Amino acid sequence: MIDVYTMGEALGVVSSGRVRHDSEAGLDVGGPELTLAIALARLGHQVSFLGKVGADELGARITTVLRGEGVDVTDMREDGTAPTGLLLKESRVGHDPRLTHYRTRSAGSRLSPGNVPIDRIAACRLLHVTGVTPALGLDPREAVETAVGAAMTAGVPVSMAVDYLPALWPSLSEAEEVLGELARKSSILFVRQDELDLVKPALTADRQVVVTRGAKGASVRSGGVRYDAPALSVPVVDTMGAGEAFVAGYLSAVLEGLTAQERLARGTMLGAAAVTSASDWQGLPTRAELGSGFRTS
Numbered sequence: 249m250i251d252v253y254t255m256g257e258a259l260g261v262v263s264s265g266r267v268r269h270d271s272e273a274g275l276d277v278g279g280p281e282l283t284l285a286i287a288l289a290r291l292g293h294q295v296s297f298l299g300k301v302g303a304d305e306l307g308a309r310i311t312t313v314l315r316g317e318g319v320d321v322t323d324m325r326e327d328g329t330a331p332t333g334l335l336l337k338e339s340r341v342g343h344d345p346r347l348t349h350y351r352t353r354s355a356g357s358r359l360s361p362g363n364v365p366i367d368r369i370a371a372c373r374l375l376h377v378t379g380v381t382p383a384l385g386l387d388p389r390e391a392v393e394t395a396v397g398a399a400m401t402a403g404v405p406v407s408m409a410v411d412y413l414p415a416l417w418p419s420l421s422e423a424e425e426v427l428g429e430l431a432r433k434s435s436i437l438f439v440r441q442d443e444l445d446l447v448k449p450a451l452t453a454d455r456q457v458v459v460t461r462g463a464k465g466a467s468v469r470s471g472g473v474r475y476d477a478p479a480l481s482v483p484v485v486d487t488m489g490a491g492e493a494f495v496a497g498y499l500s501a502v503l504e505g506l507t508a509q510e511r512l513a514r515g516t517m518l519g520a521a522a523v524t525s526a527s528d529w530q531g532l533p534t535r536a537e538l539g540s541g542f543r544t545s
Contacts (some may be wrong), residue, residue: 249319250372251503252288252537255364256281256381257356257388258314259271259333259349260306264525266338276527277310278335280378280411280492283528287496287518291320292535293503296320296372298363298395302355307331317529323365326354337488345486351384360387361394369395370402373503376495377410379427383416389426396433408434409495410443436502438495458515459476460494462487466516470508477512480520489528494519496532514538 257279264273298320301307302482310332314321316412333354338346354540359381369375375395382389382396391478399406408430417423424446431437439447441461451457458468465478497518518532525531 249294250296250368251293252374252376252499253286253296253298253369253372253395254281254285254376255359255391256378257333257351257354257384258282258297258299258301258310259335259356260309260353261335261337261466261528263337263339263345263482266340267336269302274526275309276491276530277306277313278528280333280380280409281376282310282314283317283489283492283522284376284496284499286529287493287532288500289540290532290534291496293500294320296323296368298323298359298365300325300327300330300355300359300363301539302326302330302332304332306334307355323329323363323368325359325363327358330355330358332356345488347363357384357388359384359391361390364391364394364398366394366398366537369398370404372404374405374407374499375399376407376409376499377430377494379411380413380416382426382430383413385425392430396430400433405435406433407436407438407495407499409438409491409517410440410447410529411491412440412443413445416512436499438491438498439490458498458512460491466494466512468508475508475512477509477516480516482520482524484523486526486528487523489522489525490519492528493522 259279261276261278262272284297288295333351333356336348380390431447436456438458460466463479467476494515498515500509501514
């Protein structure tokens with residue numbers, strides 16, 4: 249059985265210093281759902297990823313990385329008429345990296361409802377979606393809504409990370425409408441502190457609401473009790489991927505039936521591991537490392 253089914257845009261990632269001066273760059277792959285899928289697969293969970301890539305070398309690399317990390321890519325689609333999207337990440341001393349996305353008319357933004365395998369989603373233990381994919385266009389939005397509908401019909405719990413990115417939305421009101429509706433359909437909701445007002449109607453006692461606060465840690469209410477976990481103090485190389493890693497750690501513990509405090513602990517540990525690496529996912533622990541007392545410092 250598939251433990252977690254997830255879907256979204258996978259990107260090529262080019263990292264460098266300031267492009268106008270730097271003569272060298274690193275090549276990686278990324279995307280929030282991709283990072284989550286790899287994190288869960290490394291912990292021994294069965295994960296399926298649905299996404300579209302171009303018929304190009306970046307697309308081939310993404311599929312190869314996912315397959316190599318043990319993620320099921322049965323439902324990956326190749327679009328021969330659109331390129332794989334690209335993220336340019338320029339490092340800046342004392343500041344967060346400058347991010348430039350090249351995703352207009354990309355293959356990933358063409359994910360559509362017809363690509364969603366209803367039967368496979370209905371047979372998984374958990375569906376995870378983010379607020380990034382519905383922001384990419386009408387087709388990706390309907391694809392996510394179709395997947396969520398299939399899960400709910402089959403009684404499969406839905407997990408959602410709000411991941412509100414203002415630059416992707418035409419207006420705040422549209423984001424509130426779309427993300428709010430998806431949040432209300434979710435059994436487990438991951439929301440940043442600054443996103444609470446965006447999905448306020450969904451913050452009810454009938455779902456697990458996990459609030460992340462970056463360096464201030466995270467909290468969850470379970471059974472009417474609030475549990476908190478501080479962030480771990482580690483050397484920070486790059487904060488990208490930390491949120492997705494936290495979600496993966498938390499969901500891993502959910503799948504194993506662990507307590508609320510243990511879920512937060514595993515989430516914060518994976519989030520800490522993510523920030524110690526320049527890659528969103530390459531520094532994440534395997535099941536063996538987790539079981540042997542993996543340390544981030």
